[in-house]
Amino acid sequence: MPTRRTIAAGALSAVVALGSQAGAEVDFPDSAIDLPDTLAMTAYGTGSAGYTQMASIGNMLQQEYDTAVRILPGENDVARMTPLKTGRVNLCACGIAAYFGAEGVLMFSGPDWGPQDIRVIATSTASFGLGVAVAGDIGVETPADLEGKRVSYIRGDDALNVGTEAFLAFGGLTWDDVERVEFPGYGRAFEGIVGNQTDTGFTMTVAPPAQQLAASPRGITWPRLDPDNEAGWQRLREVAPYFQPQEVTTVAGEDYGEDSPWIGAGYPYPILVANSDTDDELVRNLVRVLIEEHDKYRDAAPGNEGYALENQNMEWVIPFHEAVVEYYKEIGHWTDEMQAHQDHLVERQRTIRQAWGDYVANNPPQDEEAFKDGWLEARAEALEAKDMAPVFR
Numbered sequence: 103m104p105t106r107r108t109i110a111a112g113a114l115s116a117v118v119a120l121g122s123q124a125g126a127e128v129d130f131p132d133s134a135i136d137l138p139d140t141l142a143m144t145a146y147g148t149g150s151a152g153y154t155q156m157a158s159i160g161n162m163l164q165q166e167y168d169t170a171v172r173i174l175p176g177e178n179d180v181a182r183m184t185p186l187k188t189g190r191v192n193l194c195a196c197g198i199a200a201y202f203g204a205e206g207v208l209m210f211s212g213p214d215w216g217p218q219d220i221r222v223i224a225t226s227t228a229s230f231g232l233g234v235a236v237a238g239d240i241g242v243e244t245p246a247d248l249e250g251k252r253v254s255y256i257r258g259d260d261a262l263n264v265g266t267e268a269f270l271a272f273g274g275l276t277w278d279d280v281e282r283v284e285f286p287g288y289g290r291a292f293e294g295i296v297g298n299q300t301d302t303g304f305t306m307t308v309a310p311p312a313q314q315l316a317a318s319p320r321g322i323t324w325p326r327l328d329p330d331n332e333a334g335w336q337r338l339r340e341v342a343p344y345f346q347p348q349e350v351t352t353v354a355g356e357d358y359g360e361d362s363p364w365i366g367a368g369y370p371y372p373i374l375v376a377n378s379d380t381d382d383e384l385v386r387n388l389v390r391v392l393i394e395e396h397d398k399y400r401d402a403a404p405g406n407e408g409y410a411l412e413n414q415n416m417e418w419v420i421p422f423h424e425a426v427v428e429y430y431k432e433i434g435h436w437t438d439e440m441q442a443h444q445d446h447l448v449e450r451q452r453t454i455r456q457a458w459g460d461y462v463a464n465n466p467p468q469d470e471e472a473f474k475d476g477w478l479e480a481r482a483e484a485l486e487a488k489d490m491a492p493v494f495r
Contacts, residue, residue, distance in 0.1 A: 128411065128433040130394050135387045137169045143193035144182040145372065147175045151306070151405050152372040155226065156195045158402035163391065166398065179209060179261070187218060192380060193388075194220075195372035198261050201344050204420050206454055206481065207494040208260040211474045213467055217454045219378045221423035223385055224392045225370030226408030227415065230308045231350030233366050234269045235292075237301045238321025238355070245273030245325045245334075252300040253280040254291040262288060262304040268342035269304075272327055272334040296320060306371070307364065308404075312354035322355045324364045343493060344369045344419045370408070370415065376423060385425035416440045421447035450490055457484035 141163070146152040153175055160171030174191060176182035179199035185191040194200065203210045206217030236242045240251060248270060255277075256262045270276060283300040285291040292311035294300040296318045305312050307324065316322040328334065329347045338345055349363040358364050374392075376385060393411050400406050407413070416430075416437075421444055430436040461480040465473065482492035 128435050130433055131390075135167070135390055136383065137163065137167045137387050137391070138384065139168070140170045140172060141193065141388075142172045142174065142185075142191040143195055144174045144176050144185050144191055145195040146182070146197070147177050150175075151308075151403075152195045152197070154403045155372065155405055158406060159392070159399050161402065162395065162399040166395065167391070179203075183210075183218070186220070186375070186377065187215075189377075192384065193223070193374055193376050195374050197371055197373065198265075198344055198369060200373045200375045201419050202260065204451060204454075205494065206458055207478070208264075211477055212470055213462070213473050216458045216462070216477075217451065219451065219455060220375045220420065221378045221380075221426070222418070222420050223374045223376055223389055223423055223426055224409055225373050225414060225418070226405050227348075227368065227370045227413045228405040228408035229350065229352040230306055230405070231348050231353070231364060231366045231368035232265065232304070232306050232345075232371070233324055233327075233364075233368075234266055234302050234304050235295075235307075235312050235315060235354070236323050236325060237295050237298075237315070238323045239319075240301055242301075242323055242325055245269045245327070246275065247325065248273060248302070249275055249279050251280055251302070252283045253277075253302045254294065254300045254304070255282045255284045256288055256291055256304075257284055257286055259288060264342050265304045265345075266302070268338045268345060269325065269327075271337040271341045272331070273325075274334075274337065307350050307353040307358075307366075309354070316354040316356070324350075324353060324355070324358070324366055326365045327367050329365065338367075340491075340493070346415065370418070371405075373420070375420070378423065380423065382423075382425040382428075385423045386429055389426050389429055411435065417443040419447070421451065449488070450485070453484055453488055453490065454481060457481050 143156060145156045153173060156173050160173065163169040163171055174185060182194055182196055183199065183203055186194040200220060202208045203218040204220055210218065242248060253266060285294055289311060291300060291303045292315055295303055295315055303311065312322060345367045346369060348366060348368040350366050350368060351360050351363045353364045392409050396410050417440060427444060457480055461477050465476060478495055482495055485492045
């Protein structure tokens, strides 16, 4: 049975001026919050920003609601997503692989996976960004300056490679315009920059490898993404539509900070997702805690400020859980434009999943690469038939 707890009196019936996308005010409900005795989730490995944030939220849930949170660390995207797929956990504090899973692409395009029917509960968009860190001694100021430079490619890490490809696209470049240098892992690539074997690495602006590069003799720079360069942003989003322009203030490198932000990009991390059929009451009460109790965990871990209501991107690339939509409607933080975007994303997922069912029914197990190629073709045809961009081919 759920444990019944009541939210702090200071947050009850509060009218908060946020200047948000949906309007100037929200009116929080004054009903009690019910949470289960335990919640299970997956997250990045111990020591990661995502794990640290989930642990801090778990501590708050234990103290305020007697809800024990069990976090299963996963060292890669498949390890984090599998327990959610099988129902072993309620939630995944995922990275951008959540989007790849929803789209049924890259590591999720094989016969054992396919498109996952997942929904967003909340995301964190904080003061850090994500992008291509570049050695500071080669004169790169914009992505276009990477032409002819040594650019790292990480074997088996689609998220990092797609991110790099998107930054190249911003500058009008492809992998053919640079010297691709392959590495077996993310950390090894940054060792390669310091050792002058390559010039770039895709990472978070606050990640330890970026800090180490900044402290090295080569130094670090972050190519500027001009927010007014509409053509560049269009090219970037054709590769990776989940990026958004961002003035990033928490950045490795002495040239960046509050008064001199990196004019770059980012996307939410972590992305807290659940399956679409997850219990509505569980989701509703969880999002209420994350939004209404934000002050109680905001300072408990770096990046927790990103869960504030004003930091939620209401028109991103994965649809919200229906209970989240209903909550935002209730507090007056929802618009007709947001609903139209939500409907489009839900229809996109429905189209992809129907195409998957048709494809699997007519394509028995075969060579995995042939299966993936055929699936991406079938997926693209289904989306284009509804005037939706495939993004991945």
